Amino acid sequence: MFLHKYEPQLYAVLRIVTGFLFIWPGSMKLFNFPVLGGPGGYPLHVVAIAGPIEFFGGILMMLGLWTRWAAFVASGEMAYAYWTVHAPNAVLPIVNNGQLAVVYCFLFLFFAAHGPGIWSLDNFISARMKK
Numbered sequence: 001m002f003l004h005k006y007e008p009q010l011y012a013v014l015r016i017v018t019g020f021l022f023i024w025p026g027s028m029k030l031f032n033f034p035v036l037g038g039p040g041g042y043p044l045h046v047v048a049i050a051g052p053i054e055f056f057g058g059i060l061m062m063l064g065l066w067t068r069w070a071a072f073v074a075s076g077e078m079a080y081a082y083w084t085v086h087a088p089n090a091v092l093p094i095v096n097n098g099q100l101a102v103v104y105c106f107l108f109l110f111f112a113a114h115g116p117g118i119w120s121l122d123n124f125i126s127a128r129m130k131k
Contacts, residue, residue, distance in 0.1 A: 006024045007030075008117055009118065009119075010099065011114070012064075012117050012120065014107075015061055015067070015111055016062050016119070017062070018107055019061030019062030020052055021058070022057060022061065023062070024058075025050075026050070026053070026055025026056070026057070026058060027054075029047050029050060029054065034088075045094070047067070049077075050077060053073055054077070057073060057074040057077075058064050063121050066122070067111060067115060067116035068111075068115055069110070071108040072108070074104070074108040075102065075108035075112060078102075078104040079105045080099075082098045082101040086098030089128065
């Protein structure tokens with residue numbers, strides 16, 4: 001397929017965009033920004049644990065820094081979120097509105113297995129250390 005030659009770049013874009021999108025739920029939990037209809041009213045454990053994982057994990061994945069660890073932790077957080085928040089309402093994601101948690105969980109698991117790829121600080125640091 002004609003896109004095969006762009007696989008490293010497309011993977012980097014996927015990691016960067018996914019990390020960018022993951023920042024915002026954490027930002028809403030930690031800083032109530034952007035405010036979309038008032039305060040979120042999240043429980044303290046969600047603000048204290050999920051907020052930093054999402055906000056800082058998203059930044060780390062976007063930058064490609066400590067990518068495997070950040071992605072692994074974020075994948076676990078999304079699995080936990082699915083089974084504790086969504087699944088008690090119904091098992092199927094389409095019924096319990098848990099599709100995004102499932103997609104994030106498996107994207108992050110893939111990032112953890114695949115690594116940072118090109119256009120990442122991990123890759124830049126590794127190349128500099130070899131010199």
